Amino acid sequence: MANEILQLDIQDHHVVMDNGILQVTLSKPDGNVTGIKYNSIDNVLEVDDKETHRGYWDLVWNSGTSGTTGTFDEMRGKEFEVMVQNEEQIELSFKRNYSFKDKAVPLNIDKRFIMLRNSSGFYSYAIYEHMREWPPFNLPQTRIVFKLRKDKFHYMAIADDRQRFMPLPEDRLRHRGKPLDFPEAVLLVNPKEPEFKGEVDDKYQYSCENKDLKVHGWISMDPPVGFWQITPSSEFRSGGPLKQNLTSHVGPYALAMFLSAHYSGEDLVLKLSPDEPWKKVFGPVFFYLNSVSDGGDPLSLWEDAKTQMSIEVQSWPYSFPASEDFPPPNQRGRLTGKLFVLDRYINEEKMPATDAYVGLAAPGEAGSWQTENKGYQFWTKTDADGSFSIEHVRIGDYNLYAWVPGFIGDYRYDVLINVSPGSDMDVGDLVYEPPRNGPTLWEIGIPDRSAAEFYIPDPDPKYINKLYVNHPDRFRQYGLWERYAELYPDADLVYSVGVSDYTKDWFFAHVNRKRNDGSHLATTWEIKFRVDNIIDKSGTYTLRVALATANVAELQIQVNNPEAKPSLFTTGMIGHDNAIARHGIHGLYRLYSVDILGSLLVEGENTIFLSQIINSSSFNGVMYDYIRLEGPPSDSISLQNS
Incomplete structure (x- = not known):
């Protein structure tokens, strides 16, 4: 297929890019991908869906209200233009400019699609622009969505150790699936294929950190074809390298997430103030298709996709996008x-x-x-x-x-x-110079912005995702928060410094205890430690508490007297990370430093009380990253671990 001629066919309501390897059809002037013809498949996208629901950019916006929801907008273009057409490249523009009379998001949006000669895929990027004189608004989310054919694409791959055959979208319907504690999670009770019976399907189980989210997609076994979303750079994503985003999920859907509030809450909602101009380029990202010859292993398509991802990463930043807003x-x-x-x-x-x-x-x-x-x-x-x-x-x-x-x-x-x-x-x-006032007297955990090193229980047998059985990412199983009440039915966690092992004795999430009647009981954890000699009662000790995530929580800290009013320290209400419900081992990192006067300690056994006091749901809570007690700056203390 090498050295095929690039062809562009402009029709009344569609435009078709064809390089002899694949053919991509877009609606005109909307700019939605309605068809992708590749190998022996006339359309790899879901032909039973409306054209507008197969491949599209979308966003969620609101006029400034709080929260992470708003109006869903598929960003349909109103103007079509050919930006580049030559022997090496086609680049198309689908533009929608804001007008004060519109009720749309106050943005100029220019969606671009690129096809190169001899390339087994196509690129997309978009330029968003908000002018100073336009109304303010919030932008919680924007992304590209592709819905593939459910009769062909059944195998999903995100990483070497995160790939599997997936259930069908029908399996999530009411007569086949049982909704669980939040709508994204469904227990498959009567799936079309019996092998999935008793599993939990939840798109958040397939989230991935930006730093690792470079290639993911789907494989069709017959014919053996792969569809991959490749993101060669995270420069245009929000939240930095540890921000977690959705990847692919039952549908079958493949997503390119650029901006979202997942695992962070409203803190990651883009908010434009009055008189604030803004422009940003999202992408380009690459949509890659591959195949194997008859008799070849379809799973080898994942290895080929990783090779192509490396090529795209090495080619970044691309030199071919036509927009002057993307610097070469x-x-x-x-x-x-x-x-x-x-x-x-x-x-x-x-x-x-x-x-x-x-x-x-x-x-x-x-x-x-x-x-x-x-x-x-x-x-x-x-x-x-x-x-x-x-x-x-x-x-x-x-x-x-x-x-x-x-x-x-x-x-x-x-x-x-x-x-x-x-x-x-x-x-x-x-x-x-990291925060430090005195020597380490004891510590719990590893300061790495994650709770992964703590005790993560096996899931309830009725809430299994087979992919994560005996898996390094065991925290991605559904319902682990409920295991706390089973492990600590009558009294809360007590950790003894020098005796307890945080990999076995420190539950990964400080959550509420769920009662039999469905209500929740706030929980208080205890850290017990010995101080054998306090030379200076006026000295100040420092407790460092690093949180890996928080969700509608308030952490109060006391020393030796849990009933003291007011508490020695409180975070106040913090966090909307939702990492507990969404099987993430971290959200936003928070670090607190608490001064403890030597007069609050006693020679012998001491106890620090950690109380998470908000108890409105199973998902109120925090995950600790690391806890450390430092002595006073001078050598006024000796500590005996016991």
């Missing part, structure tokens, strides 16, 4: 440097920050990158010696941010970084 490689900049960590209670010398995450994002406070959603972010990881190189950065002003696994807190370089076309800057040696 020579219009971008580069930043290098070396990051060290200085924690004098571990080492008096600075240490290389190995495998640290370093990134450029919009100016803000330390850690603000995880809720940033209007601009672009550029992340990398440091080498063994702490060196890093951030490539292909768009022009603009940024702060440099970092965090280091094994250490708490967030780093921000205080000098504003200005990136200009072709710039190559070296910031030299940077030193992060």
